[in-house]
Amino acid sequence: MPNIILPPEWRGREQDVTDMAFYLNRRAFLSKLGVGTIALSSASMLACADPRAASVAAGPAPDGPLDTIPDNAPRVGFPAERNMKYVVPERPLTERVAASSYTNFYEFDGESKKVWHLTGDYKPFPWTLQVAGLVEKEQTFDIEQLIRKFGLEERIYRFRCVEAWSATIPWTGFPLRKLIDACNPLSSATHVRFVSVNRKDEMPGIRRQTWYPWPYYEGLRMDEARNELAFVAVGMYGEPLPKQNGSPLRLALPWKYGYKGPKAVVRIEFTNEEPKTFWNDLAPTEYSFLSNVNPTVPHPRWSQASERFMSAEGRFRQMPTQMFNGYAEFVADMYPGEPRG
Numbered sequence: 001m002p003n004i005i006l007p008p009e010w011r012g013r014e015q016d017v018t019d020m021a022f023y024l025n026r027r028a029f030l031s032k033l034g035v036g037t038i039a040l041s042s043a044s045m046l047a048c049a050d051p052r053a054a055s056v057a058a059g060p061a062p063d064g065p066l067d068t069i070p071d072n073a074p075r076v077g078f079p080a081e082r083n084m085k086y087v088v089p090e091r092p093l094t095e096r097v098a099a100s101s102y103t104n105f106y107e108f109d110g111e112s113k114k115v116w117h118l119t120g121d122y123k124p125f126p127w128t129l130q131v132a133g134l135v136e137k138e139q140t141f142d143i144e145q146l147i148r149k150f151g152l153e154e155r156i157y158r159f160r161c162v163e164a165w166s167a168t169i170p171w172t173g174f175p176l177r178k179l180i181d182a183c184n185p186l187s188s189a190t191h192v193r194f195v196s197v198n199r200k201d202e203m204p205g206i207r208r209q210t211w212y213p214w215p216y217y218e219g220l221r222m223d224e225a226r227n228e229l230a231f232v233a234v235g236m237y238g239e240p241l242p243k244q245n246g247s248p249l250r251l252a253l254p255w256k257y258g259y260k261g262p263k264a265v266v267r268i269e270f271t272n273e274e275p276k277t278f279w280n281d282l283a284p285t286e287y288s289f290l291s292n293v294n295p296t297v298p299h300p301r302w303s304q305a306s307e308r309f310m311s312a313e314g315r316f317r318q319m320p321t322q323m324f325n326g327y328a329e330f331v332a333d334m335y336p337g338e339p340r341g
């Protein structure tokens with residue numbers, strides 16, 4: 001966010017950036033509002049820590065965190081067969097309700113993890129994925145077309161947020177490499193950029209948190225995008241993705257911090273330079289471009305040596321964080337410069 005310079009002591013988790021941005025921009029935000037809307041908007045801002053209160057402004061709230069799987073999501077290929085090469089032997093799966101209740105999706109809300117309450121107006125389908133930039137030919141795909149073309153598999157991956165909480169998730173989807181190949185990138189392409197959807201009318205966090213540089217954008221080097229672990233998820237726990245988990249498609253990059261995996265991707269763009277990324281632009285000393293999970297590199301405000309593993313709702317247990325989140329055998333070769341402690 002260009003007009004916010006965060007003093008170092010405020011630079012912290014994604015959450016702290018939110019709080020500080022909110023604080024710094026409150027006056028500017030209020031002054032932009034029309035007279036008639038001030039009372040209402042101040043009230044909803046004061047209530048913003050309570051997702052139920054905020055949901056009043058967001059249309060009909062879903063009944064529960066699994067009531068948010070869109071009715072018209074394609075189900076062809078579900079449930080997909082599990083690929084036993086990608087399992088997590090040392091941890092249980094995170095309970096399904098927990099994985100869909102405790103989520104980060106700032107387009108709905110950046111202050112609470114309970115964003116599912118706010119997804120009532122979000123209607124992902126119909127969806128088109130645009131392919132642009134350094135490609136032989138620009139084109140668009142729809143989700144069902146992609147699923148039919150690539151097929152689906154299930155992979156159980158570790159998931160590690162930079163805020164030091166973690167989960168184990170069974171994703172349904174296909175390797176990102178298949179999608180990249182279908183895009184026919186030019187040999188000059190060195191990086192790939194991803195852009196998330198920007199639907200102000202359906203996403204209350206975009207309306208309310210005007211200080212963020214929407215839409216959410218992320219990026220990878222081409223070798224990272226083509227790594228066998230890089231996965232496009234269209235489902236989890238054997239069903240299409242709930243809205244709050246990134247319906248209709250999101251990336252799962254298990255060796256990187258969670259924010260490197262954009263949700264609700266609408267655009268893939270091939271470039272010949274390192275793309276800018278949302279969190280890196282907001283707080284460059286906190287969130288690097290690579291952002292590989294690395295227990296030996298502390299965040300400026302906390303250690304990354306361990307994590308709070310979420311096994312079920314409200315149930316967390318402290319566990320050591322592994323180098324590359326336990327995926328060194330797949331990815332270490334790509335990062336000769338990664339600090340090894």
Ligand SMILES: Nc1nc2c(c(=O)[nH]1)N[C@H]1C(S)=C(S)[C@@H](COP(=O)(O)O)O[C@H]1N2
Nearest residue numbers: 103104105106161196216258259261262263
């Ligand atoms: N578009 C978009 N993608 C996003 C985010 C977001 O706010 N917007 N949050 C990121 C962060 S910080 C994390 S930890 C993961 C969370 O995925 P989950 O909520 O499904 O566990 O999504 C990532 N992708």
Ligand SMILES: [Mo]
Nearest residue numbers: 161162258259
């Ligand atoms: Mo995160």
